[in-house]
Amino acid sequence: MDLFPLVNSLRVAIISTALTFLIGIWAAHGVTRLPIWLKGVLDSVLTLPLVLPPTVVGFFLLKTISPKAPLGAFFLQAFDIKLTMVWYSAVFATTIVSFPLMYRTARGSFEQLDPAWEACAQTMGLRKRFIFWRIKLPNCKAGLLAGTVLAFARALGEYGATTMVTGYIPGRTATIATTVYQLWREGNDGLALQWVMIDLVISLAVLVAINLLELRGGAARARSEA
Amino acid sequence: MRKALAFMLVVVLLSSIGTAGAEDASKIEIVVFAAASMTEALQRIAGQYQAVAPNVTLTFNFDSSGTLQTQIEEGAYADVFISASQKQMDALDASAGIDKNPDAQDFLLQGSRFDLLTNTVVLIVPEGSDKGITSFADAGTDKVDLIALGNSDVPVGQYAQEIFAFLGFWDQLNTAGKVTFASNVKEVLSQVAQAAVDCGVVYVSDAATGTGITVAANAPAGSHKPVNYPAAVLSNTMQPEAARAFLYYLKGEEATGVFTEIGFAIPQR
């Protein structure tokens, strides 16, 4: 059995989760410091991919990174790099659709922080960078972990936008989700089911691992407060 | 307020009953499942058919023949089925023999099946493409990095596979990872038009209606089985006369005119 879809799905999901983690936290932290009216507007825009059907996201992506579209044409001419029909096209799609999950969870975490900490730290002469990395982030660990799990799960399960930008090239761009679809279309239910089971096992493994981490974190906290 | 609501409810109920009855009396709806490549042709013909049989409403479901076959098997209602290859029609035809119809399904109204159209398989490239692709054989060279084909559930995909096997490099195409498989013909057209792929294989009838693409070559002679579009009335139909009448119209001069204009051909019957 050709395991490329498994490798590709995992690689795409891990890369896009890493990207979402970084960009999501940066955006969430940035938004909390904006005036209220701007906050509302940006919040809606950044949460949009959560509400839009993935095919709509795929449509907008194609209009941007297709070889004849502005960004796609630029990369093709300037760097001879294709943005669609390659394995990393899926990374664009999955990052966009899973971004809101990380962003909203991170924002919730930041807003729950006690504002007195930042105020106090400022009067103590601590700079923004220190405050962010050593005071804010460590106190958001639980929330950020939850967001990462959600983002990873969403990335692993992405189909609609992915299939529109990567097509289905066995051995080059196939993911578990697109493979299952194609196998079902060709009437190969047996193989399709095998892939479904693999996907279930991975998803369960990831969720169980994260739950264990959360439990351990909770136990450590309980011990320290005893 | 409540009285107004009750009144509105009664009006709605009465009118729905009324129109249901009226439909039985004069309006007939024919549900046509047809291969995606016939979309433009059949829509134009539907416009013409309005003048011929004004009491008949044609409702179309265009998709790949494989999907339509599955839907019929799963119990979807249709009066007429027009497939883009014999394979899907055979699978539903009780008289097709055990190797073509392994589950011995019987969905067709016997005696209503005939070959409606034939089509030509062509190689298309994005408009303005400068890769110098002029024949099917070019797909086996470096000129082509990526080619879009329908998957094995799509008739034109099956023909493409036949053609490249005939030309001797189907396996190489696959191992080199040069093929991206699409779920239907429209997807292939769209990917070629976007220049996301270097070329694609579709029917000439699709190429005629697609934008942003150019036909680069016809399939070499003898490289694939003839493309036949069988049509039949389904056994579940509730208005066999109207269904037969529509299929008869499709064989007629007006409909033929539309088909040939788009690029289909009429087989010997």
Add this chain to the structure above:
Amino acid sequence: MLEVRLKKQYAGFMLNVRFQARDEVMALLGASGAGKTMTLRCIAGLVKPDAGYIALDGRVLFDSERHIDIAPQERAVGLLFQNYALFPNMTVRQNLLCGLKHVTARAERNHEVERLLTMFCLQGLADRMPSQLSGGQQQRVALARCLARKPKLLLLDEPFAALDSHLRWQLEQQLLDTLAAFEGTTLYVTHDREETRRLCQRVCVMRGGTSLSVMDTHRWYHTPDTRSAALLAGFENVETACWVTNGYADIPQWGTTWPCAKADVTGVAFRAENACLAGIQKDLAIRCRILRSSEQETICAPLGQMNTLLRALPDRRFAVGDEVWLCVRPENAIWLGREE
């Protein structure tokens, strides 16, 4: 020396504060919502006033006219929050080290931490997390952290508000020692007048967002100059008064007229502990009837003004219903002026 003049409009509230403080502990005294905390935040640089001027030891921290607004990091101001704001993800030692970032040598930093731990009796707690400390310990850590950076101005926001009263006395003594050793100005925000009297040298009373004039605590406690100051100082008997003729003021609610030298008088006040009962009129007196008599105090009402209550020293010689003279020595009757 701290000089503050600021105005800020926020949430339908107008803050208008103006005072100067020397090297001392000065109270910002006022009821909740009087704008005290907002004033502290403006001085610390966490909030920008709409207009004003703040200078510390001659260094301008904020000047709206010259567009100077120094960041809180650079102001050398220490702010102790009501809930202490200890960083929950760091140990006591790490919290203290946060305040010592300006010390570059590691050995010196550790030495400072040890010194602070000793000074605030926190030995042995260095590696505990804030959630493992008692309220009093948390307060000491917060104070130590505040002082680690050797600020020139210390801002304390109701430091004992979060503690049980039986803990307070001990901590107060400690705080007194700390503040005495601190070389700089301390602003002490509170709504508790006894705290003010015990810990602060001068008082700035705040009412409805406006600061009234700064007074020596002793003077404020014993001779307040306005009605609100008198009430805040805990005077139990405060009433309006009006200058009638040369040398006299009429106090209608008490049904009496007392000699008064202050021409622009608007009120009068005296403490219950300075009011005694007598059978004959002496000193400044009010004729009243006793309403309630207990071991702590006597409550009576002026004849003819049964709704006005007066509080006086307890006196078992008289019973409820008796008519007596409530007497106050002239030096204990404080004449009040107009609010600013």
